[in-house]
Amino acid sequence: AQSVTQLDSQVPVFEEAPVELRCNYSSSVSVYLFWYVQYPNQGLQLLLKYLSGSTLVKSINGFEAEFNKSQTSFHLRKPSVHISDTAEYFCAVRPLPGNTGKLIFGQGTTLQVKP
Amino acid sequence: NAGVMQNPRHLVRRRGQEARLRCSPMKGHSHVYWYRQLPEEGLKFMVYLQKENIIDESGMPKERFSAEFPKEGPSILRIQQVVRGDSAAYFCASSGTLTDTQYFGPGTRLTVL
Numbered sequence: 022a023q024s025v026t027q028l029d030s031q032v033p034v035f036e037e038a039p040v041e042l043r044c045n046y047s048s049s050v051s052v053y054l055f056w057y058v059q060y061p062n063q064g065l066q067l068l069l070k071y072l073s074g075s076t077l078v079k080s081i082n083g084f085e086a087e088f089n090k091s092q093t094s095f096h097l098r099k100p101s102v103h104i105s106d107t108a109e110y111f112c113a114v115r116p117l118p119g120n121t122g123k124l125i126f127g128q129g130t131t132l133q134v135k136p
Numbered sequence: 137n138a139g140v141m142q143n144p145r146h147l148v149r150r151r152g153q154e155a156r157l158r159c160s161p162m163k164g165h166s167h168v169y170w171y172r173q174l175p176e177e178g179l180k181f182m183v184y185l186q187k188e189n190i191i192d193e194s195g196m197p198k199e200r201f202s203a204e205f206p207k208e209g210p211s212i213l214r215i216q217q218v219v220r221g222d223s224a225a226y227f228c229a230s231s232g233t234l235t236d237t238q239y240f241g242p243g244t245r246l247t248v249l
Contacts, residue, residue, distance in 0.1 A: 025178075027178075057240075063242055063243075064140070064142075064227055064240040064241050064242040064243050065179070065227065065229075065240040066240070067237055067238075067239070070237065111178055111179065113179075121184050121191060121192035121194075121234075122167065122169065122184060122231060122234050122235070122238065123169065123181040123184055123192060123194075123195070124169075124171075124179075124181065124229075124238060125181065126171075126178040126179045126180070127178055128177060128178045129177075129178050
């Protein structure tokens with residue numbers, strides 16, 4: 022079985038400060054890793070994903086995440102946040118191999134960016 | 137290029153009634169997933185369907201819940217005899233193949249009075 026732990030339920034940060042949202046997972050098989058963002062009363066949007074290759078993946082809006090296999094982590098970082106980054110962030114894994122594409126989500130981290 | 141569509145966006149039901157939630161996947165997508173988000177929790181997988189087939193329903197409650205994805209038309213998540221504990225946001229996602237990225241709809245927020 023797989024599980025995902027997001028260590029912080031809420032992360033308050035001032036605008037233009039750096040931020041790290043932590044994600045650890047547990048799995049006996051290989052996994053794909055994802056970060057999704059959810060703005061209030063909206064669905065989830067894919068932020069970035071790690072499937073294979075370079076362990077550092079980046080999004081178009083300045084976020085990046087690094088896959089660390091030994092620590093089973095996939096932490097999300099941004100060097101300078103904006104007010105518009107305020108949202109709920111979900112880390113998810115998809116186990117491989119298998120005939121189901123189900124995603125297993127963490128509890129979510131609320132990022133609160135203050136002016 | 138429309139994304140994943142879900143309707144209704146908000147649904148209010150009284151205990152004992154039936155709730156029907158609809159999901160139209162992105163054009164060209166034949167894989168549909170349903171997830172439930174309870175208040176203050178992350179999303180939990182419910183069921184994975186392809187056209188006319190249920191592939192994985194390991195996350196579905198054993199009773200009152202059913203899902204279908206017919207050859208024509210949207211996928212339907214049906215909850216019979218709703219109870220207050222069914223109040224949640226229900227999200228649908230679709231993908232073009234099993235390994236493709238899942239794209240999520242805006243969700244249906246079910247409130248059971």
